[in-house]
Amino acid sequence: xxxxSLVQRWRIYRFASPVSFYHFTRALNPWLxxxxxxxxxxxxxxxxxxxxxxATQGEAYRIIYIHVPAAWMSMILYVAMAGWAVLGWAWKVxxxxxxxxxxxxxxxxxxxxxxxxxxxxxxxxxGTYWVWDARLTSELILLFLYLGYMSLTASIEDTRRSDHAGxxxxxxxxVNVPIIYFSVVWWNTLxxxxxxxxxxxxxxxxxxxxxxxxxxxxxxxxxFAVVFTRARALALARDAGHEWVRALRQSKEAA
Amino acid sequence: MAEMIAxxxxxxxxxxxxxxxxxxxxxxxxxxxxxxxxQLNRMQGxxxxxxxxxx
Numbered sequence: 001x002x003x004x005s006l007v008q009r010w011r012i013y014r015f016a017s018p019v020s021f022y023h024f025t026r027a028l029n030p031w032l033x034x035x036x037x038x039x040x041x042x043x044x045x046x047x048x049x050x051x052x053x054x055a056t057q058g059e060a061y062r063i064i065y066i067h068v069p070a071a072w073m074s075m076i077l078y079v080a081m082a083g084w085a086v087l088g089w090a091w092k093v094x095x096x097x098x099x100x101x102x103x104x105x106x107x108x109x110x111x112x113x114x115x116x117x118x119x120x121x122x123x124x125x126x127g128t129y130w131v132w133d134a135r136l137t138s139e140l141i142l143l144f145l146y147l148g149y150m151s152l153t154a155s156i157e158d159t160r161r162s163d164h165a166g167x168x169x170x171x172x173x174x175v176n177v178p179i180i181y182f183s184v185v186w187w188n189t190l191x192x193x194x195x196x197x198x199x200x201x202x203x204x205x206x207x208x209x210x211x212x213x214x215x216x217x218x219x220x221x222x223x224f225a226v227v228f229t230r231a232r233a234l235a236l237a238r239d240a241g242h243e244w245v246r247a248l249r250q251s252k253e254a255a
Numbered sequence: 256m257a258e259m260i261a262x263x264x265x266x267x268x269x270x271x272x273x274x275x276x277x278x279x280x281x282x283x284x285x286x287x288x289x290x291x292x293x294q295l296n297r298m299q300g301x302x303x304x305x306x307x308x309x310x
Contacts, residue, residue, distance in 0.1 A: 048259055102291075113283050120279075123272060222288075226287055226291050230294060252299055252300070
């Protein structure tokens with residue numbers, strides 16, 4: 001089954017319409033929040049109660065359960081943001097540009113969390129909160145790229161022009177993502193290499209890996225929920241004069 | 256449970272870096288979610304002063 005037939009069969013294209021997207025994500029969001037809470041509770045339970053203390057790092061290693069998922073999310077969300085931004089730019093898909101803008105603050109938040117939790121992990125293990133090594137520096141550049149994208153799109157009043165400028169910046173910035181990922185391979189860094197890889201057996205205990213993956217799922221569900229909330233707000237703003245928005249506001253006032 | 260809490264809030268000299276990590280994470284996530292929800296509430300209410308520039 002080709003991608004095109006899948007799209008046609010599931011009518012995925014209908015979510016390109018702001019009205020369909022708005023109502024679908026409104027129904028979906030409570031489930032996403034519930035999933036995030038369940039995964040986070042399970043991840044924290046396994047990570048703090050089931051997983052043992054690390055032989056060399058003591059308790060400090062438990063920062064891994066939020067640091068690594070946050071770092072993964074920071075990179076994945078940037079790629080998603082750039083992808084939607086370019087899609088909106090190239091094919092004039094309105095909801096694509098909206099999604100790109102909705103992802104940016106959450107991506108920046110995860111990047112900030114990865115940097116701060118990394119610093120708090122660095123102090124007890126490396127003896128310092130910060131070093132200018134390739135992994136840390138490229139992750140900091142990612143935060144600046146997110147902030148740059150948000151500032152640029154906010155500074156241009158015309159929506160279409162601001163979408164285009166943002167898409168260009170986001171697309172150029174994508175080059176930083178593989179640099180972050182492979183920085184520990186390409187350069188001699190203080191930051192450790194990857195503990196988890198798609199092509200090799202994990203270098204950590206199964207209970208620790210389970211907790212980390214559960215927390216990653218929680219971050220995914222959280223990110224979807226918040227991005228959809230922000231995207232709904234942006235869709236309402238862009239369609240402010242449309243009939244469906246007027247009807248929605250009237251029904252809300254009546255309630 | 257007491258051991259877990261002790262491990263969380265300190266106590267071997269390393270754990271004291273753990274709980275601030277989670278506290279900062281929860282605060283950042285709560286702020287992000289709150290801002291998104293506030294933006295949605297304002298747009299649903301038809302607030303014209305809240306435009307795309309307000310994240």
